[in-house]
């Protein structure tokens with residue numbers, strides 16, 4: 097059933113009445129410093145999540161495997177269709193702490209915003225999805241669909257245990273649709289909706305050239321590991337910074353007309369914003385216009401995250417390093433396989449005479465995209481437009497990675513973003529925040545989405 101205008105007006109009144117109390121609830125959740133690796137705080141955040149979902153009236157199960165924070169599963173509603181909301185209670189590290197105006201785990205309200213680590217990503221995006229159900233139950237009645245919350249504690253560190261946790265209850269992958277962890281509005285309030293995220297491969301390169309570091313006078317006769325690694329890396333990009341590793345396109349699906357049309361409907365001013373923000377006059381390879389937008393979406397990236405070797409502290413030390421390391425990340429698109437990317441890098445090193453450079457795989461997640469014309473993505477756009485009164489911009493993929501492949505791929509479940517986060521929310525950065533008004537907007541958008549989801553004539557699987 098789709099809710100009537102009167103019912104939605106009643107729901108909006110509930111949201112307005114409860115927003116202050118809900119904001120305090122978010123503040124309580126944000127005070128838990130649930131950073132990756134802090135097992136005690138992660139446990140506290142999982143407990144808080146489970147208790148909140150029980151208070152909503154959901155049936156809750158806390159799933160565990162060794163060595164990973166728990167997966168909190170909550171289910172509520174009995175319509176014939178199920179939508180899974182894929183969330184997380186873990187945070188990015190808050191450091192460097194000195195860059196925060198107020199401490200990251202002492203949530204502060206300033207200028208209509210809540211400031212704390214996790215304010216947007218993901219505690220402030222998860223709770224509106226709980227409040228939307230609460231408001232529906234209070235204002236309208238029984239939910240017209242089933243909502244399943246999957247709230248993990250390892251999203252910011254690669255969701256390494258998610259497959260194993262979902263494997264404990266195979267039914268958890270059976271759903272008609274999925275919500276990506278959040279969604280956004282641009283500064284003018286225009287909704288930004290996409291049907292997926294890129295995958296990622298993270299790997300280290302390591303080379304050892306001798307048993308231990310040496311006095312630098314011996315560099316005449318002893319091989320410097322730094323020199324060796326630089327020589328290898330110099331073959332990875334062309335003179336203009338474009339990837340030169342063969343095989344990075346392996347497994348890629350060609351863009352569809354539907355996807356290309358979505359890119360062509362995007363605003364090119366995004367590119368000016370990027371140039372201005374980073375103070376660069378020219379993009380890598382001379383990319384510009386729609387070619388740049390298409391590359392940003394469809395190109396497999398090859399990025400050097402960091403390099404470490406030898407002596408880097410302030411006081412000089414004359415040393416010749418025996419070991420040198422680099423970390424690379426590769427953003428992949430459907431249907432690329434993380435192991436094929438590792439194989440391409442291995443082949444490249446071997447073909448260029450660098451068989452001595454070792455690869456240490458760190459992380460690998462495939463991409464999952466739902467077509468921009470899919471009824472689910474269109475519904476997310478309509479629900480957003482209905483609340484904010486501006487036409488939505490529908491794109492193909494977010495630039496970042498979310499664990500949708502693990503949740504959706506087995507049953508080809510369609511997914512979409514949905515929410516009201518802004519580009520100035522400073523997710524992953526100091527002074528992360530969320531606008532209190534946007535908490536209400538996200539709640540109202542989500543409630544409309546749930547009503548519309550139950551009423552969709554069909555929800556096709558991803559082709």
Ligand SMILES: [Zn+2]
Nearest residue numbers: 217218251277
């Ligand atoms: Zn997140």
